[in-house]
Amino acid sequence: MVVLVVATATDPASIGPAAAFLAMPGWSPGPPIPEGMESFTNGNVRLLKHERSIIAEDDLDLRWQEATGEVVSEIIFLSKHTAVSNRPALTVHPIGVPHLREDETPPQGGRPGWAALTNPRIGPWLRLMQKVAADQGLVPEFEITLEATHHGPLTSTPTMFVEIGSTEEYWGRQDAAQAIALVLWKGLGLEDGNAVGTWLGNGEKVLLGIGGGHYAPRHMDIVGLMNWLFLRARAV
Template identity: 35%
Template sequence: MLAIAVSRADSASVHIGEQLRDAATWTEHADASRADAGGGGTVYRTEGAELREFEELHLRLDGVASAFGTVDDGPSREPELLAFASKHAGDTGELLTAHHTGNFGAADHGGADGELATAAPNAAAHALGALAEHAPDGYEAGLECTHHGPTGVGCPSLFVEVGSDEAQWADADAARAVARAILDLRGVDPTGERAVVGFGGGHYVPRYERIVRETDWCVGHIAADWCLSDLGDPATAAARGTVDAAFRESGATRALVEGDHPELVAVIEALGYRAVRETYLRETTGVPLATVERAESTLCPVEAGLRFGDRATGYEGPLATVDLPEALVAECEGIDTERTRAAVDERVVALETSENGTLVGGRALVPGDADRAATVRAELVGDLVGVLRERYDGVSLRADAVVARRTAFDPEKARTLGVPEGPAFGRLSAGETVEVNGRTITPDAVSSDEERRFPL
């Protein structure tokens, strides 16, 4: 069940609550076990959601999940996710946001020092998409770093907000957009399977928004640069505990670290987690993490050039290692880089690369066993022979090598015949006849047969 908390001390929250009740069919129930100010009294229920109102500001509502689920005249329902319908305040204009809660340092605005609420990374990703979908004209949708309380909610939670000043807090269209985005969270798995923690950057987090929008990773707790300042020396026991909590409460084992924070990275790794680059998140999108781990252990880490081919998407089966014909691949890349890479990618699960992932390396992983690997390699060699034929006059495939022949411009022959280097060389190389000191020089006169052998 989705629990929705409305604060009567927050005008924007009140307006969102009104739009929530207009946007769905609710039944009214009573909860006499709690005071009206603490979420008791009238309780609103609709399919998959329950709405309660509180007198306190949201950031003071520690343990609020315990207020949900029980009414006098209906079944008990355990909240799986809690959304705080709230305002966003700042000098940011028309903005709809979502964020998690907690304190990387002192609890100046609710919660406890150095404690973090249980995040809902997958729900936050859905909220970002829903806010963008429902946003009125002129409103942007975004995520924020983790900030303020509460820290002890009692279930995965997030704030979903309208901002950033009085005009927006009173905007019915903006309140309706936030209400619809909150209702869209019904039935959403709060955590998901692929969450990453963020460290570094600004309070507003466009990089993490891109990750959410463009990959299948979602983002849990985010510690902006100012949060890291509040955290202090990450090597202290208290700071290490907070860093560990960022992963635990996000259901994550990986972190994206913006900026230069070697001491923090050392702590992350000492705690048994992994600091990754954005490349890792993009390259592993769609690839089962078990397959990623096998590829990294067999070939090399993503940061060292591991890339994934077309067969990687969703693949969790057996893998066999293939030694690629490096000289042949390199020659084909010089002829048609895109065609060569496509020939490799369409057959492999993962491959080693160089030059920031642009050039094919020496080994790859293919689906299946050793026999299947030999077949895949033979098919790839056949494709590469086709690429060679774009440049060579004749190509033959032998048991141990590919042999390519061509008739090519011979600069030494041209010099012997008195052809000056420069435009004349270029014309002869292109198959044109030139005049040199009254003599006609044909391309045949300055060409030689060339044979290249590419071992298999």
């Protein structure tokens, strides 16, 4: 099984971290795939680059398996983050729009009432991101935060978004891109073989968060204090 990391060339906060990730050792050209996409391989990690909107890339895990024969165990999307505060930020979050009624139209992909399987790395990677950002000198300028579910695309595989926010000035910041690349490098075990947040199913404690607003500050406080896997936050 493979981990699929997805980036789009149309988003500087997506392609920047992808380029920094690819600059690390061990990469080779990935399997040929259709649809004008480019792929790279490093161990069990596959980096996929395309030029379309990430939130419109429904069923990318199933399409990858059909094209390559490789089963996807999880998806990590790289993307920009926007906020009315315009504050620089690094964020992680699950995806889905479970709060919408069937007659409502999702503004940013997904399906009303649907939520993706949540990538269990979210809690551990939030803590890893806090450490990497501090080590790289991004704190306190950048806020490190957790978001609730709020958009698509549709997937059938445990999924998470890793983002840089919150304006164009920060989306293209090389130091922020390098920090995200380091989170990927360390978190997926490419640095030393010790991945962070891998789900083993051996009784690990799991936190299911409901409510708390878009940034779910109480959930984030608990995740920061406890060595738990974090499955979902959804504002209600």
